[in-house]
Amino acid sequence: xxxxxxxxxSWNLLTLSLALLFALPFFSLIVTAGSGGENVWxxxxxxxxxxxxKNTFWLMLGVGSGTLLLGxxxxxxxxxxxxxxxxxxxxxxxxxxxxxxxxxxxxxxELLEFSGPVQEQLRLWFGWQNYMDYWFPPIASLGGxxxxxxxxxxxxxxxxxRTAFLQQSATLMExxxxxxxSAGNSFFMIALPLARPAIVxxxxxxxxxxxxxxxxxxxxxxxxxxxxxxxxxxxxxxxxGAAQLSLSLLTFISFxxxxxxxxxKQQRFHAQSSIKxxxxxxxxxxxxxxxxxxxxxxxxxxxxxxPAGLLIQWATESWRGVMLDRFFSDAGNSILLAGVTAxxxxxxxxxxxxxxxxxxRRRIHWAARLVSLGYTFxxxxxxxxxxxxxxxxxxxxxxxxxxxxxxxxxxxxSGTLFILVxxxxxxxxxxxxxxxxxxLERITSDMEDASRSLGKNTWQTLKQVHLPLLRGSVLxxxxxxxxxxxxxxxATLMLQPFNFSTLATRAYGYATEELLKEAxxxxxTIVVVGLFPVIFLNRQLRQTAPQN
Amino acid sequence: xxxxxxxxxxxxxxxxVSDFSLHLEEHEFLxxxxxxxxxxxxxxxxxxxxxxxxxxxxxxxxxxxxGEKIILPPERRKFGMIFQxxxxxxxxxxxxxxxxxxxxxxxxxxxxxxxxxxxVSLQHLASKxxxxxxxGEQQRIAVARxxxxxxxxxxxxxxxxxxxxxxxxxxxxxxxxxxxxxGVATILVTHDQVEAITFSERVLLxxxxxxxxxxxxxxxxxxxxxxxxxxxxxxxxxxxxEWEKTSLKSPFGFLDVPAEIGKETRILMVRPEDFILVSAPxxxxxxxxxxxxxxxxxxxxxxxxxxxxxxxxxGSPHLLWNLEDPVKITAERYLCFNSSGDRLDGFTAK
Numbered sequence: 001x002x003x004x005x006x007x008x009x010s011w012n013l014l015t016l017s018l019a020l021l022f023a024l025p026f027f028s029l030i031v032t033a034g035s036g037g038e039n040v041w042x043x044x045x046x047x048x049x050x051x052x053x054k055n056t057f058w059l060m061l062g063v064g065s066g067t068l069l070l071g072x073x074x075x076x077x078x079x080x081x082x083x084x085x086x087x088x089x090x091x092x093x094x095x096x097x098x099x100x101x102x103x104x105x106x107x108x109x110e111l112l113e114f115s116g117p118v119q120e121q122l123r124l125w126f127g128w129q130n131y132m133d134y135w136f137p138p139i140a141s142l143g144g145x146x147x148x149x150x151x152x153x154x155x156x157x158x159x160x161x162r163t164a165f166l167q168q169s170a171t172l173m174e175x176x177x178x179x180x181x182s183a184g185n186s187f188f189m190i191a192l193p194l195a196r197p198a199i200v201x202x203x204x205x206x207x208x209x210x211x212x213x214x215x216x217x218x219x220x221x222x223x224x225x226x227x228x229x230x231x232x233x234x235x236x237x238x239x240x241g242a243a244q245l246s247l248s249l250l251t252f253i254s255f256x257x258x259x260x261x262x263x264x265k266q267q268r269f270h271a272q273s274s275i276k277x278x279x280x281x282x283x284x285x286x287x288x289x290x291x292x293x294x295x296x297x298x299x300x301x302x303x304x305x306x307p308a309g310l311l312i313q314w315a316t317e318s319w320r321g322v323m324l325d326r327f328f329s330d331a332g333n334s335i336l337l338a339g340v341t342a343x344x345x346x347x348x349x350x351x352x353x354x355x356x357x358x359x360x361r362r363r364i365h366w367a368a369r370l371v372s373l374g375y376t377f378x379x380x381x382x383x384x385x386x387x388x389x390x391x392x393x394x395x396x397x398x399x400x401x402x403x404x405x406x407x408x409x410x411x412x413x414s415g416t417l418f419i420l421v422x423x424x425x426x427x428x429x430x431x432x433x434x435x436x437x438x439x440l441e442r443i444t445s446d447m448e449d450a451s452r453s454l455g456k457n458t459w460q461t462l463k464q465v466h467l468p469l470l471r472g473s474v475l476x477x478x479x480x481x482x483x484x485x486x487x488x489x490x491a492t493l494m495l496q497p498f499n500f501s502t503l504a505t506r507a508y509g510y511a512t513e514e515l516l517k518e519a520x521x522x523x524x525t526i527v528v529v530g531l532f533p534v535i536f537l538n539r540q541l542r543q544t545a546p547q548n
Numbered sequence: 549x550x551x552x553x554x555x556x557x558x559x560x561x562x563x564x565v566s567d568f569s570l571h572l573e574e575h576e577f578l579x580x581x582x583x584x585x586x587x588x589x590x591x592x593x594x595x596x597x598x599x600x601x602x603x604x605x606x607x608x609x610x611x612x613x614x615g616e617k618i619i620l621p622p623e624r625r626k627f628g629m630i631f632q633x634x635x636x637x638x639x640x641x642x643x644x645x646x647x648x649x650x651x652x653x654x655x656x657x658x659x660x661x662x663x664x665x666x667x668v669s670l671q672h673l674a675s676k677x678x679x680x681x682x683x684g685e686q687q688r689i690a691v692a693r694x695x696x697x698x699x700x701x702x703x704x705x706x707x708x709x710x711x712x713x714x715x716x717x718x719x720x721x722x723x724x725x726x727x728x729x730x731g732v733a734t735i736l737v738t739h740d741q742v743e744a745i746t747f748s749e750r751v752l753l754x755x756x757x758x759x760x761x762x763x764x765x766x767x768x769x770x771x772x773x774x775x776x777x778x779x780x781x782x783x784x785x786x787x788x789x790e791w792e793k794t795s796l797k798s799p800f801g802f803l804d805v806p807a808e809i810g811k812e813t814r815i816l817m818v819r820p821e822d823f824i825l826v827s828a829p830x831x832x833x834x835x836x837x838x839x840x841x842x843x844x845x846x847x848x849x850x851x852x853x854x855x856x857x858x859x860x861x862x863g864s865p866h867l868l869w870n871l872e873d874p875v876k877i878t879a880e881r882y883l884c885f886n887s888s889g890d891r892l893d894g895f896t897a898k
Contacts, residue, residue: 174598175635177622179649180697189648193639 025385066150071157102215439473
């Protein structure tokens with residue numbers, strides 16, 4: 001047996017217990033949801049649920065069609081045609097990913113609200129006196145939320161559709177034309193169906209992000225599950241209710257997880273051709289080239305350039321007025337949290353990926369996969385799932401200490417940075433684990449065996465063979481976790497200690513007090529940090545995509 | 549039926565196909581043979597309408613379909629094409645792949661699909677997906693699919709090169725039979741001379757974008773136009789010679805060649821089977837046996853001539869040769885080539 005060679009018993013135990021530790025929030029939600037009795041559930045069902053369901057349905061439909069339309073059309077233009085400026089648009093279309101939903105929402109609220117510059121200008125031009133004189137689309141609405149999220153989430157679809165189109169063997173389209181189908185027919189009968197699994201993956205990712213979004217919905221006062229969980233907990237301290245809402249939300253999300261996984265499997269069959277013939281891009285000229293370029297510029301302009309430009313302008317206008325010491329302390333907090341989480345995440349992710357690889361047991365693989373689900377859990381759900389068991393632990397500990405020693409320990413863990421980092425790890429460990437795992441895949445088991453046959457034990461092999469080969473993916477994993485922690489809002493909001501804030505929570509705090517211009521320095525910093533993974537993603541694409 | 553006139557396709561300074569002309573009769577099987585990168589696939593794609601020629605024309609029944617004024621799109625030419633990677637649509641079942649190019653009612657489509665599956669004897673695979681069937685089956689389905697819209701011409705781009713050796717031989721025979729039975733004309737592009745020779749009635753030899761020679765496989769083998777052709781189709785020995793007074797001086801003695809040819813001749817080409825090899829005493833010998841390769845039906849003997857040149861001789865497997873045996877070599881047949889590698893016409897020594 002191969003596994004006996006690797007003395008993997010202790011590794012199995014380590015992997016399994018890590019996996020269970022990080023799955024703790026999930027189990028705590030199930031236990032709590034069951035503890036409330038049936039009447040809580042019935043109450044939810046009759047009061048808030050219909051509204052949540054309705055809003056969620058329209059959000060799915062709106063963001064789904066928005067990202068589909070923008071993503072597939074830009075993906076097709078970039079991968080199959082040639083027009084002046086195409087190369088620049090190829091990476092520019094990824095830029096909106098740098099904006100968290102709540103930040104782009106803040107910018108557009110400031111820009112488009114009643115007292116904002118756009119409406120003011122319109123009133124000046126047309127001589128309107130007050131809001132009774134004219135109609136202007138309200139930005140803080142369901143429609144507004146759909147627009148914001150479509151603008152920042154379409155790059156998922158764009159990215160996957162573009163790669164799918166590029167990877168299709170050119171001969172398939174030629175074969176279709178040799179079978180008497182026109183180029184247009186061939187696109188709809190061959191290219192689009194073949195790219196469908198990839199497109200579904202992209203839309204599923206966008207849907208999961210939409211379901212998880214908290215900041216945009218909260219700012220636009222759109223009631224959804226995520227805001228509902230937040231209010232049920234903070235407004236009413238109704239733990240079973242919040243847990244039940246969390247589980248309902250997870251049911252929705254699991255549908256998209258399933259859809260995503262299933263489509264990825266389909267994709268493998270669809271990309272079976274062995275010969276990759278380079279596509280000849282369809283050259284566009286004249287008015288058609290201009291239209292294609294404008295079409296690609298449009299989402300980049302509204303999803304990145306305009307809001308980024310406004311943030312820069314507001315930040316330069318307002319930075320003297322803001323409390324810079326406050327900014328630096330918030331930035332320091334953010335960097336500290338992100339840095340610690342990234343280091344721990346990478347370390348634990350590596351341990352688990354390595355342990356899961358050593359083990360030939362299904363149980364271990366499943367445990368590891370369980371951890372990767374954390375990434376699909378929305379922030380409020382993770383926060384609640386982490387808070388509940390720790391609060392229980394603190395209460396029990398306190399009671400026991402009082403009873404036995406007569407001392408009060410109070411809240412030992414809840415309300416500390418420890419619990420916050422733990423929540424981040426639950427949410428983002430999957431990123432580190434996934435990156436480490438795909439990096440490990442490149443190291444063959446023959447290399448491991450060779451090292452073992454040369455007298456190195458598991459630890460030495462890990463240090464001397466795996467780590468040097470993994471350096472690139474480890475750095476990438478660390479960066480992804482770092483940036484995601486910097487951007488994270490709802491879990492931080494729910495778990496941060498008293499008198500403590502990060503860039504994200506302070507920006508959000510300013511926004512709720514309608515001090516959006518004051519928040520611009522904070523927002524800008526988050527967007528700039530958010531650019532790093534975009535640059536990284538783009539570099540990776542350059543290396544992997546077939547060039548022509 | 550199909551005619552190409554002075555077809556040229558250039559990519560920047562590189563001419564992939566240059567000044568190429570060909571014609572194809574109804575029902576004819578034609579092969580375009582050449583090493584990889586010689587432009588043969590580009591030529592096929594020009595005929596298919598998948599590429600636009602830089603110069604020249606393609607005519608179908610004397611009507612221009614590619615040229616300066618008109619480029620008929622591939623879907624309106626009604627040619628079938630079989631690709632190297634078969635290009636089956638991975639998201640469609642076998643039936644749907646075959647029905648893809650068929651127009652008409654559902655029952656007509658169904659009828660044609662059944663007919664074609666029967667033709668390639670793969671009725672049982674109708675509802676399978678392409679990734680569920682073997683390479684050889686995929687190949688036959690690709691043939692069935694290309695025949696489905698009843699084309700008059702089938703273009704094949706290295707259709708057998710993705711299959712292993714045994715399967716290749718079997719399928720080649722089988723598919724040739726099917727295409728003959730359907731009565732379509734065929735242009736096969738290949739780098740494999742055996743494939744070209746066994747598949748088609750006429751072979752066009754292509755090198756660096758140009759037509760080198762057209763003819764039956766025998767003609768190209770017996771009368772190669774150039775030195776390159778002589779060694780691309782079959783094995784060839786090239787020996788330097790020079791004219792001395794009245795005869796041609798070769799490593800194996802003086803040869804009797806007409807003066808107007810002999811004076812121009814720089815290289816002599818001899819096929820391995822056209823040498824006569826006899827053992828001889830040291831003083832009469834003009835070479836020494838250096839290698840012996842036995843391959844069942846024949847034997848290839850490597851001989852180093854006294855002049856220093858090395859030649860390959862193939863002969864009967866019944867004569868046993870030992871290394872370092874002194875031998876006497878003479879040539880039964882040979883061809884003369886000038887300094888630029890072109891054959892000097894009208895002379896084949898016997």
